[in-house]
Amino acid sequence: MPADSWASSAARRRNMQAIRSRDTVPERLVRRLLHAQGLRYRVSARPLPDLRRTADLVFRPAKVAVFIDGCYWHGCPEHYVPPKTNPGYWSGKVAGNMARDRDTNRRLSEAGWLVLRFWEHEPAAACAARIAAEVRERRQRDPGRTSNE
Numbered sequence: 785m786p787a788d789s790w791a792s793s794a795a796r797r798r799n800m801q802a803i804r805s806r807d808t809v810p811e812r813l814v815r816r817l818l819h820a821q822g823l824r825y826r827v828s829a830r831p832l833p834d835l836r837r838t839a840d841l842v843f844r845p846a847k848v849a850v851f852i853d854g855c856y857w858h859g860c861p862e863h864y865v866p867p868k869t870n871p872g873y874w875s876g877k878v879a880g881n882m883a884r885d886r887d888t889n890r891r892l893s894e895a896g897w898l899v900l901r902f903w904e905h906e907p908a909a910a911c912a913a914r915i916a917a918e919v920r921e922r923r924q925r926d927p928g929r930t931s932n933e
Contacts (some may be wrong), residue, residue: 790885796881805897806826806827806828806838806840806853807828808852808903808904809853810852810904810906810908810911811840811841813822814841814850814852814902814908814912814914814915815827815841815903816912816933817908817909817912818841818912818915818916821912821916823843823915823916823919825841825842825843825844825850826841826843826844827840827841828840830842830883831844831847831849831892831893831895831897832891832897834887835892837884837888839851840852841915843919845926846898846918846919846922846923847895847897847898847917847922848898848900848918848922849892849897849899849900849902849914850897850901850903850915850933851885851899851901852889852902852903852904852911853885853901853903853904854855854904855905855911856878857878857881858878858880858881858882858885858903859862859879859881859882860903860905862903862905863903864878865906885901889901893905898918898922899923900914900915902914912933
């Protein structure tokens, strides 16, 4: 383990490095369902170029940003369990993620974007149905938008 590592052990470091930040199973399931419905989108893209945050799915012309949040990393009220090892660091990290999520929602909303957030445990079909309905509804309000993102 490198001397400057934040991990408490080599095993913990390997475990943490294996956690995906994009292309998770819940994201891929939702993307597959949306693609099958003919919807096109950007993956892991910045909705606003000057905002250093990426959404899991971005429907640019419709101005819809989709986030599929992990229960642990984003503090799911149903499934988050505070860590037993190094709780000060990890609980602070999760609290910071939650504050950043709220800030991201606010900034995107102020810029006219619809922000849709789902938890990783929510059924992919229900998430995809809501996303598709919102994107189609926004496209109908502004027919000048293209059908492909």
